[in-house]
Amino acid sequence: MAKTGFDVDDIRERFPVLHQEVNGRPLVYLDNAATSQKPLSVIEALNHYYTTDNSNIHRGAHALAARATDYYENTRKSVSSFLNAPSEEQIIFTKGTTEGINLVASTFGRKFIHEGDEIIISAMEHHSNIVPWQMLCAEKGATLKVIPITDDGELIMEEYEKLLSSKTKLVSVLHVSNALGTVNPMESIISMAHRAGAKVLVDAAQSTSHFTVDVQALDCDFLVFSAHKLYGPTGLGVLYGKRELLEEMPPYQGGGEMIKEVDFSGTTYNEIPFKFEAGTPNIADVIAFQKALEFVSTVGKEQLLAHENELLTYATEKLGTIKGFIPVGKAKHKVSVLSFLINGMHPFDVGMMLDAVGIAVRTGHHCAQPLMKRFNIEGTVRASFAVYNTKQEIDVLYVSLSRIAKRKN
Amino acid sequence: MNDIKSVQEEIIEEFSILGDDKESTIFYIMELGDKLPPFPEEEKKEDNIIKGCQSKVWLITKTEGDKVVYLADSNTDITKGLISLLIRVLSYRKADEILDSDLYFIDKIGMGSIIGSQRSNGLAAMIKQMKLYALAYQSKLNA
Ligand SMILES: Cc1ncc(COP(=O)(O)O)c(C=O)c1O
Numbered sequence: 001m002a003k004t005g006f007d008v009d010d011i012r013e014r015f016p017v018l019h020q021e022v023n024g025r026p027l028v029y030l031d032n033a034a035t036s037q038k039p040l041s042v043i044e045a046l047n048h049y050y051t052t053d054n055s056n057i058h059r060g061a062h063a064l065a066a067r068a069t070d071y072y073e074n075t076r077k078s079v080s081s082f083l084n085a086p087s088e089e090q091i092i093f094t095k096g097t098t099e100g101i102n103l104v105a106s107t108f109g110r111k112f113i114h115e116g117d118e119i120i121i122s123a124m125e126h127h128s129n130i131v132p133w134q135m136l137c138a139e140k141g142a143t144l145k146v147i148p149i150t151d152d153g154e155l156i157m158e159e160y161e162k163l164l165s166s167k168t169k170l171v172s173v174l175h176v177s178n179a180l181g182t183v184n185p186m187e188s189i190i191s192m193a194h195r196a197g198a199k200v201l202v203d204a205a206q207s208t209s210h211f212t213v214d215v216q217a218l219d220c221d222f223l224v225f226s227a228h229k230l231y232g233p234t235g236l237g238v239l240y241g242k243r244e245l246l247e248e249m250p251p252y253q254g255g256g257e258m259i260k261e262v263d264f265s266g267t268t269y270n271e272i273p274f275k276f277e278a279g280t281p282n283i284a285d286v287i288a289f290q291k292a293l294e295f296v297s298t299v300g301k302e303q304l305l306a307h308e309n310e311l312l313t314y315a316t317e318k319l320g321t322i323k324g325f326i327p328v329g330k331a332k333h334k335v336s337v338l339s340f341l342i343n344g345m346h347p348f349d350v351g352m353m354l355d356a357v358g359i360a361v362r363t364g365h366h367c368a369q370p371l372m373k374r375f376n377i378e379g380t381v382r383a384s385f386a387v388y389n390t391k392q393e394i395d396v397l398y399v400s401l402s403r404i405a406k407r408k409n
Numbered sequence: 410m411n412d413i414k415s416v417q418e419e420i421i422e423e424f425s426i427l428g429d430d431k432e433s434t435i436f437y438i439m440e441l442g443d444k445l446p447p448f449p450e451e452e453k454k455e456d457n458i459i460k461g462c463q464s465k466v467w468l469i470t471k472t473e474g475d476k477v478v479y480l481a482d483s484n485t486d487i488t489k490g491l492i493s494l495l496i497r498v499l500s501y502r503k504a505d506e507i508l509d510s511d512l513y514f515i516d517k518i519g520m521g522s523i524i525g526s527q528r529s530n531g532l533a534a535m536i537k538q539m540k541l542y543a544l545a546y547q548s549k550l551n552a
Contacts, residue, residue: 023431346485348464349439352524356431378484407439407486 006303012388014039014295025358028393033178033206033337033384034362035228039295042232045288057283058257058274072283075290076273082293083223084214085240092246092273093281096237097205098128100224101172103239103276104201105132107249108170108222112199115141117169120198122147122155122184123374124177127367129203133172147173149374153180153329157188164196171200175207179366179382180329181312181337183207190220199245205229209386210308210335212301215240232292233285239276246272253278304387308336311385315394322402324409328380339366339380342401344408347381353404354381359397413506416498417514424518434523435487442489445496448482461534463527464488468535470542475550476501477543481535487524491532499539504550507543512536 012018015037020027029037049071055064057072073088080088094100109132113119119133123146137144145168147160155173164171171193176183190200201222207213209230215223222245227236241249251258251269255278260268269275296304315338319325324343342350351363364379365372372379383397427434448467457467464485471478479500481492498514499507515521521529 024429346464349486352487353432353435353439356435407436 006299006307008307008388008390011299012390014041015388016040016043018388022358022360023356028359028396030383030385030389030393030397031360031362032209032386032389033229033366033382035234036209036231036386037388038233039231039291041291041295042288045291046233046284049284049287053287054284056280068283068287071287071290072281075286075293078290078293079238082208082296083238083240084216086216087243089272090240090243090246092239092241092276093286094224094237094239095235095282096226096228097126097203097224098226098237100222100237100239101128101201101203102132103252104222104224104241105136107252107276108199108245109133109136109140111248111250113137113140113142113169116167117142118145118163118165118167119143120145120147120160120163120168120171120173120193122173123149124153124155124180124182124368124371125172125174126178126203126205127369128205129172129174130370142169143167146370149371151375152331153177153182154331155182155184155189157185160189161192164192164198166197168193168196168198171198172203173200174203174205175213176204176210176335176337177329177368177371178206178337179368179371179380180331180339181334181384182329182331183333183335185333186218186220190218194219206336209296211305221245227285227289227292230292231295232289236282236285236289243272246276251275251278255279257281299387305335307387308385308389311389311391311394312336312338314391315383315385315397318394318398319401322398322405324405325401328375328377336386337382337384339382341377341380342405342408345404347379350381350401350404354397354400357396357400359400413498413502413510417512417517420494420497420514421517431523438490438494438523439486440490441493442483442486442491445482445489445493446480448480452480453482459531459534459538462488462531464531466492466531466535468492468538468542470546472546473501475503477504477507477546479539479542487528488531491520491524491528492535495532495535495539499543504543504547508540508547 017037053068055068057069076088076091079091133144145163148156173189175186193200199221202220204213204223204225208225221242223240225238228234258270258275258278260270326341328339347363351361354361362382427437452469453467457469459466459468464483466483468481479496483489
């Protein structure tokens with residue numbers, strides 16, 4: 001299965017962190033759904049920014065400020081084309097997915113959600129896409145409704161249909177489940193919501209790193225993701241919104257950058273996107289994020305997805321032969337994530353034993369406790385694959401996991 | 410010799426044979442947990458859970474003569490292994506002895522780096538609770 005131009009060894013070369021030993025074994029990093037590693041180009045861009053361009057943006061009357069501003073705004077343009085947004089003014093930099101959701105909850109929510117309204121989420125949401133809505137509903141006297149899922153970890157679309165009504169003001173659902181890997185049918189979710197007159201927020205934290213996400217094709221009203229899961233730096237995220245909504249929404253935080261004119265008798269706000277970017281933003285990480293987007297585009301989203309799918313299929317089949325291996329989440333459409341249990345063993349123990357041989361996985365509830373309760377479990381072990389992982393690494397996982405599973409099976 | 414010090418020396422000796430290999434060390438600790446005497450199911454209740462541990466740990470005591478006896482269990486094997494080490498050192502001893510004990514074997518075998526800082530805090534919480542039970546027993550004796 002030769003994939004033209006795709007060379008995983010070459011890709012691995014670009015990720016310095018992968019080339020180390022952990023507990024005397026070569027590191028096998030399979031915790032990519034938590035955060036991905038960063039290519040050297042991103043690391044060097046951070047270094048370069050601080051050694052040559054560091055300056056505050058949008059206001060300085062000097063060369064460095066102009067340079068930093070250009071680079072910062074260039075990333076906004078790149079993100080805009082990455083998402084196929086109609087314009088770069090609709091790209092707002094945040095701290096991450098969590099802040100993006102909170103921003104929408106406290107601006108859109110503050111203005112458009114009223115007593116008796118309903119917000120719909122799903123049973124597989126990350127806590128970030130549950131708690132802000134619970135807080136908003138409590139404040140407004142609105143109600144949170146939850147789309148149930150099947151035992152395989154798929155949304156029950158008929159139940160979703162039943163939940164939608166004229167009371168529904170917002171549907172906020174994740175694109176890809178961080179705990180199960182399920183890819184949700186976002187187009188249908190959005191068009192059904194729109195027919196009911198509701199807006200839709202897409203939590204794309206786990207999708208933008210795996211396949212093309214086109215906000216115009218989806219026709220979503222809001223979309224949020226984190227740079228750090230997409231080969232970029234931590235502490236940075238993106239909120240995309242439809243122009244008319246962003247323009248109508250009140251500001252999120254007050255401060256510098258977000259104002260047009262301040263007077264003690266009243267303040268007028270800046271245009272979008274600046275209205276939502278109060279204070280000095282995360283300049284360095286925004287600038288370095290450009291390199292992460294370039295990395296993804298040089299690899300090519302199709303090649304990246306094909307490689308990851310091959311790994312996921314290989315891992316699911318191979319680990320499935322281990323006695324006592326129980327996969328959690330068997331949706332037909334999945335990406336990157338293999339969540340599982342070993343019969344008779346606590347996920348913590350499995351994770352600890354894997355760590356002892358240099359294999360990094362995540363164990364626990366994956367910030368999705370309601371989902372774990374749905375499956376009557378405390379947590380799972382989760383292996384999640386990125387573009388730089390290899391079949392050999394899955395073989396290493398297989399060998400260790402077989403030995404571990406033998407303890408109880 | 411079966412005093413607290415010699416039992417600790419025994420444990421240090423056993424772990425030194427395992428050397429630096431983390432995998433065998435972890436497997437070994439879990440095997441120790443497998444040999445822990447059974448814990449009464451009806452005692453697996455909220456009141457007996459030690460606070461401050463990541464995993465669930467249940468601990469109860471009884472007395473045999475003037476000795477304090479510990480029974481414990483956990484929902485994770487690694488923690489069971491850790492408890493079994495503590496029980497091996499502290500169980501079936503007089504309260505005074507338990508209270509005076511210095512559990513230096515934990516540092517000596519490099520437990521901190523084996524289990525990480527979060528679990529080390531859990532381990533400290535277990536020791537504290539075991540000593541508190543011993544103290545309660547001692548106060549009862551002196552009352
Ligand atoms: C689906 C999903 N939503 C939201 C988040 C929160 O992202 P962040 O912690 O970067 O804000 C995550 C991260 O794990 C996630 O996987």
